Amino acid sequence: xxxxxxxxxxxxxxxxxxxxxxxxxxxxxxxxxxxxxxxxxxxxxxxxxxxxxxxxxxxxxxxxxxxxxxxxxxxxxxxxxxxxxxxxxxxxxxxxxxxxxxxxxxxxxxxxxxxxxxxxxxxxxxxxxxxxxxxxxxxxxxxxxxxxxxxxxxxxxxxxxxxxxxxxxxxxxxxxxxxxxxxxxxxxxxxxxxxxxxxxxxxxxxxxxxxxxxxxxxxxxxxxxxxxxxxxxxxxxxxxxxxxxxxxxxxxxxxxxxxxxxxxxxxxxxxxxxxxxxxxxxxxxxxxxxxxxxxxxxxxxxxxxxxxxxxxxxx
Amino acid sequence: xxxxxxxxxxxxxxxxxxxxxxxxxxxxxxxxxxxxxxxxxxxxxxxxxxxxxxxxxxxxxxxxxxxxxxxxxxxxxxxxxxxxxxxxxxxxxxxxxxxxxxxxxxxxxxxxxxxxxxxxxxxxxxxxxxxxxxxxxxxxxxxxxxxxxxxxxxxxxxxxxxxxxxxxxxxxxxxxxxxxxxxxxxxxxxxxxxxxxxxxxxxxxxxxxxxxxxxxxxxxxxxxxxxxxxxxxxxxxxxxxxxxxxxxxxxxxxxxxxxxxxxxxxxxxxxxxxxxxxxxxxxxxxxxxxxxxxxxxxxxxxxxxxxxxxxxxxxxxxxxxxxxxxxxxxxxxxxxxxxxxxxxxxxxxxxxxxxxxxxxxxxxxxxxxxxxxxxxxxxxxxxxxxxxxxxxxxxxxxxxxxxxxxxxxxxxxxxxxxxxxxxxxxxxxxxxxxxxxxxxxxxxxxxxxxxxxxxxxxxxxxxxxxxxxxxxxxxxxxxxxxxxxxxxxxxxxxxxxxxx
Numbered sequence: 015x016x017x018x019x020x021x022x023x024x025x026x027x028x029x030x031x032x033x034x035x036x037x038x039x040x041x042x043x044x045x046x047x048x049x050x051x052x053x054x055x056x057x058x059x060x061x062x063x064x065x066x067x068x069x070x071x072x073x074x075x076x077x078x079x080x081x082x083x084x085x086x087x088x089x090x091x092x093x094x095x096x097x098x099x100x101x102x103x104x105x106x107x108x109x110x111x112x113x114x115x116x117x118x119x120x121x122x123x124x125x126x127x128x129x130x131x132x133x134x135x136x137x138x139x140x141x142x143x144x145x146x147x148x149x150x151x152x153x154x155x156x157x158x159x160x161x162x163x164x165x166x167x168x169x170x171x172x173x174x175x176x177x178x179x180x181x182x183x184x185x186x187x188x189x190x191x192x193x194x195x196x197x198x199x200x201x202x203x204x205x206x207x208x209x210x211x212x213x214x215x216x217x218x219x220x221x222x223x224x225x226x227x228x229x230x231x232x233x234x235x236x237x238x239x240x241x242x243x244x245x246x247x248x249x250x251x252x253x254x255x256x257x258x259x260x261x262x263x264x265x266x267x268x269x270x271x272x273x274x275x276x277x278x279x280x281x282x283x284x285x286x287x288x289x290x291x292x293x294x295x296x297x298x299x300x301x302x303x304x305x306x307x308x309x310x311x312x313x314x315x316x317x318x319x320x321x322x323x324x325x326x327x328x329x
Numbered sequence: 330x331x332x333x334x335x336x337x338x339x340x341x342x343x344x345x346x347x348x349x350x351x352x353x354x355x356x357x358x359x360x361x362x363x364x365x366x367x368x369x370x371x372x373x374x375x376x377x378x379x380x381x382x383x384x385x386x387x388x389x390x391x392x393x394x395x396x397x398x399x400x401x402x403x404x405x406x407x408x409x410x411x412x413x414x415x416x417x418x419x420x421x422x423x424x425x426x427x428x429x430x431x432x433x434x435x436x437x438x439x440x441x442x443x444x445x446x447x448x449x450x451x452x453x454x455x456x457x458x459x460x461x462x463x464x465x466x467x468x469x470x471x472x473x474x475x476x477x478x479x480x481x482x483x484x485x486x487x488x489x490x491x492x493x494x495x496x497x498x499x500x501x502x503x504x505x506x507x508x509x510x511x512x513x514x515x516x517x518x519x520x521x522x523x524x525x526x527x528x529x530x531x532x533x534x535x536x537x538x539x540x541x542x543x544x545x546x547x548x549x550x551x552x553x554x555x556x557x558x559x560x561x562x563x564x565x566x567x568x569x570x571x572x573x574x575x576x577x578x579x580x581x582x583x584x585x586x587x588x589x590x591x592x593x594x595x596x597x598x599x600x601x602x603x604x605x606x607x608x609x610x611x612x613x614x615x616x617x618x619x620x621x622x623x624x625x626x627x628x629x630x631x632x633x634x635x636x637x638x639x640x641x642x643x644x645x646x647x648x649x650x651x652x653x654x655x656x657x658x659x660x661x662x663x664x665x666x667x668x669x670x671x672x673x674x675x676x677x678x679x680x681x682x683x684x685x686x687x688x689x690x691x692x693x694x695x696x697x698x699x700x701x702x703x704x705x706x707x708x709x710x711x712x713x714x715x716x717x718x719x720x721x722x723x724x725x726x727x728x729x730x731x732x733x734x735x736x737x738x739x740x741x742x743x744x745x746x747x748x749x750x751x752x753x754x755x756x757x758x759x760x761x762x763x764x765x766x767x768x769x770x771x772x773x774x775x776x777x778x779x780x781x782x783x784x785x786x787x788x789x790x791x792x793x794x795x796x797x798x799x800x801x802x803x804x805x806x807x808x809x810x811x812x813x814x815x816x817x818x819x820x821x822x823x824x825x826x827x828x829x
Contacts, residue, residue, distance in 0.1 A: 050743075054531075055375040056665030061672055064379055080379070081743050086513070086520075086530030093527045094744075123525070169791055175518050195473070195790045196515055198603070198783055201658040205602065208656065211472035211791060223657055223679025298672045 041278040043103050046077040049265070050095065052088025052108035058219060058299040059263060062137055063107045065295040069286040076282070087112025087174075089124065092266075096126035100268050102275040105134065110316060111261040114323040115175055128320060131266035133312035134280045137287055138296045139305050140261040142177070142236035143244070144170075145221045146214040147207055148229055155184075155234040155253040158214060162190040169193040171203040171215030176259045179326050180236060180250060183257045218261070219300050243301050257326055260319065262305075264312050280309050339691025342387055343699065351388040352696055355395020356703045360711050362396075363403020366415040366544050366730045367737025369536070370400020374666045378673070386674035386689060391696030393670055397663050398450060398700045401606075401643045402708050405442035409635070410435055410719045413544035413730060415737075417535070417772050418642040420543050421610040424769075425627060425634030432630050434573045435716045441576050441632050442639045443708040445588050449640030451701050452592035453599060453647030457654075458694045462683075465655035468600045473787035474799055476601070478808035480781045483608050485812035487773055488819040489615035493827065495820070497766050504761075505771040508533055509778025516786045528746045536741040538775060540734050541751035542768050546758030548727050561720045576632075584636035587617050591640030598641075599648025602660040603780045606645035611773055613641035619819065625826070647697065653678055654690060 049067050053059040060082060067078045083091035088108030095106040117124060144155070152158045162168035170192045172178050181192050195212055197203045200220035206212045207230065214233055224230035225243075235241040235249040238258045251258055265283060267276065286292055287304040296304045307315055342348075355377075362373040373396050381389035400416075408414035409426030422442055429438035456464065471479070484502070491498030511522045512532030523529040591613035598609040617637035618627045627634050649660040650667070657679035659665035671678050676686050683690055719726055738751045758768055792798035799805050 054662075055371075056659070056662060056669045058672075061669045065382075065673060068379060068382055082375075083743050084531055085528050090527040090530055124527075167793070193790050193793065195787045196518075196783075197787070198515075202602070205469060205652075205656065205658050206472070206787075209469035209472055220657065223677050223681055227680040229680060294675060295673060298675060298677065 041272075041274040043076055043275070045103060046079050047103050047105060047279070048079045048081055049105045049107055050081050050083045050091050052083060052085075052091035052106065052113075054084040055082050058140075059107065059109060062263060062292075062295055062299055065292055066107075066137060066283070066286050069289045069292050070282045073285050073289070074282050086116060089113060089116045092131070093125055095266075095268055096130040098268065100270045100272075102267075102272045105265055105267055105279065106131070107137075107263070107265045109140070109261050109263055110319050111176055111259050111323070112174065114316070114319045115327070117320060118323045118327050119175075128313075128316050130269050132269050132271050132276050133309050133316070134265040134267060134276065135283045135287070135309060136262050136264040136307045136312050136315065137283070137292075137304055138263045138300050139237075139302060140218045140263070140300050141241050141243070141302060142216055142218050142259055142261065143221065143232050143241055143247075144214055144234040144236060144250075145207065145217050145225075145230050146233050147210070148231055150213055150231070150233075152233070153231065154248060155250065155255070158233055159184065159188045159190045161213075162192060163188075167191040167193055168214075169195055169212040171195045171197045171206045171212040173197050173199055173203055173216060176323075176326060177216045177236070180255070180257045180259070183326075184250070184255045187255055222301055258322075259326075260322075262307075262312075262315055262319075263300075264307075264315070266312070276309065284308070335687040336691045339688040339693075340695040342688065342692040343391070343695025348388050348391050348692075348696060349699060349703075351384070351392040352395040352699050353703050353707070355392040356399035356700055356707050357711075359396035359399020359401075360403035360406075360704070360707055361399075363400035363415060364406035364711070364715055365403075365733050365737070366407045366411075366413050367536075367540055367734035369404065369416050369737065369741070370397050371662050371666070372737065372741050373400060374663060378666065378670055381670060382673065386671075386676065387692045387696070389674060390667065390670055390693055391700070393667060394693065394697055395700045395703070397646055397667075398643075398697070398704055399707070401450070401646060402443055402446050402704050403711075405446065405635075405639055406439060406712070406715050407544075407730070409438045409442055410715060411547075411726065411730065413547045415540070415544065417539040417543065417776065418606040418610050418645075419638075420539075420607070420769055420772060421614040421638035421642070422635055423543075424614065424638070425629070425631050428628065428630035429632070429635070434630075435719075436574045436712060437572075437576055438630075438632075438635060439712045439716065440709075441580070441584075441635045443705065443712065444576060444581055445584065445591070445636040445639040446643040447701055447705050447708075448588050449592040449595055449642070449644035450647055450704070451698075452589075452640075453596040453644035454694070454697050454701065456596050457647050457650055457697075461651045461655055464600050465651050468602075468652055469656070471601055471804070472802075473784045473791060474802050475804045475808070476603075476784040477781065477788055478799075478802075478805035478812075479601070479604070480777050480784065482808045482812045482815070483604070483612055483777065484774075485815040485819075486612045486615045487770060488816050489619050489822075490611065490767065490769060491819075491823070492767060493823075494765065495823075498770055501761065501766045501768070501770040502774040504766075505774025505776075506778045506781075508538065508771075509775045510782065512779075515779070515783040516790075526746070528744075532779060533750060533775075534742045534747050535776070536738050537747045537750040538754050539772060540738055541754030542758035542761075542772060544734055545731065545751060545755035546762060546768070548731055549755060549759045550762065551723065551727060555723065560723050580632060584633055587613075587633050587636045588640040590616060591637045592644040595641040595644025596648040599645035599660060600651045602649075602652050602658050605661060605776060606642040607776050608773060609645050610638040610642040611769065613637040619822070624822075654682055655680070657682075 051063045203215035232244045287306045362368045404416045404419040408419035408423035412427040414420045426438045595609040598604045614637045649664040652658040
């Protein structure tokens, strides 16, 4: 590049930088935006991401492409995002807990940390519950623990490391024994419960139809707060087990993205999360309302989440 | 139970011109993408879902079902005509389909694939519509221990496909299992054999491995044989005999038991989540070959081989909806996409679906029946076109196929990483095939490996490692005994064939 054009570029970027706040509502992507989803097609992140993209497209007129980049619960996608040049057009969508768990467990092997990204906002929170068949001879966590002690051991299905740790925490706190069976996602947990192979298991939404039909009951909430759809049920923490997980669906871009782009995209996400058609899909996927913590709130959620994950994994 | 008026109202909703148009569109799209190597119906569905947002639930889901069903019929086309299966479940179809095409009967082979595919599909749809609820409850009783036994049984049936060298067959299976163990382990979630590539964390992508091994390696093989000649991709020498261009009723009828067996295997495996259509196709093929009076004719263009494979892999699709609709459990990626479409349109598959949305479910069944008929009709027209297409010179057909495989895999795996994996497996596949190792055994082992490992881990956790617990499951014991019987029987049969 010649000196003259370099100077022009410098001047132009200075002008852009200075006028950025004023330009946020005027900012437009110079090409299609891409939302990379850290999970495969057909899951709840994918479903919500596609509807979100569709609503954003309708609201703003931007062209938005959705891609699936599965691998390691979003780690593959965020790795890719952190390695690519800043282009103001590529957005990553993932779930907080799997990313935080990998950062705690093998952060030294990962090319990114929490500060590698600029956060845009969140769309929903997943509520995690320990559920059992309606015929199970216990109704709450205390009952489950007592029954496990009586039986010697009791089979429980989990689907991800944090849930395994919660159950291990339960074992070490209470002295009860559990056979921990790891299943391939919530649907398989439901299959194991319905088939009678395990007596309890974790569900992040797959259990709703069975609660509605009366085939299953909630034993405990695994989040920090009680479950919105079963407020009478105690959480693990309330039952004396010091462990919880709060998975949040969030969006982020590579750190260093143009602030005007961040502001405009963040605003578009916020508007989309308020649209009724998006609320409907969130209701179907996680049984809750859309939650947008905003850009700063999302960063704080990740920082706090990392601290909590470190406690859970005793690091 | 759903009352008759709901059922009739549902079927009434389905049989409208508007829905017919969407089913037709779906089937045409599905057959097209299925026939193009490298793309496949799953990806077509993933791309199509956002376009159904604006539709009512019934036409939207009918459209997706059309794509899925059309894709199965289409998938057999490149397998038969070019020996380059676009999806792994069509690999079994290629074993007899391609030799038939080479004998100058490409239309007959693809038509038989179409008829047996639609037959298998219709069979499983009827099972789905009539007895899905009790079947789903039976499927629930298949716990991890029973699934381990079932997969052992599936492997034992595949011993019938090993061919001359037992050692090479076992090596191919071991390599497939090794490839399947890439990614996080199912018990402790530690990454294995990923060499720092987080893209491998969830394992090697099936489209990369399957298309690399089955399609690209075959294209490499053809390239190595080309020697600068200009040949059509298939020798479409017209034998002059009109019987070589069609399937006669007598031929179709002679395959009735084969198709019934294939459809039954497909329906049972489809009702159990996670086993899949590839295993069903090969199990059906191996059983048909084993029970045939003339096993030597398989792999050389036996029409029964096509019927066995296609009836089984297509039956899986309808049966996959059994756990999906009754329990909300998807049996395959295609089924997971249909669940996602259900959710987008405000429905939750599961125990209350028939009660709350009975009319819609029966509407879906109506659409499935329509899709089967349309599949038959569109297939009849489309096959002629494909046979014409592949009579173009090899240099054009295979370079186009190669390009489509690159595009398809990069789309299916979202990037060039998947393409690189595909190329690595193309070379591995080429070498394995050149040295007489069965690619088919490799693919099946790769395909069943993760489920097998997970089920073993689950069984060990459930039983605290106590193997005697297996004896408490009569189903598992029966399957394991059958496995031993089948291995012994196949090995003796192989030995006899060698002696002859």
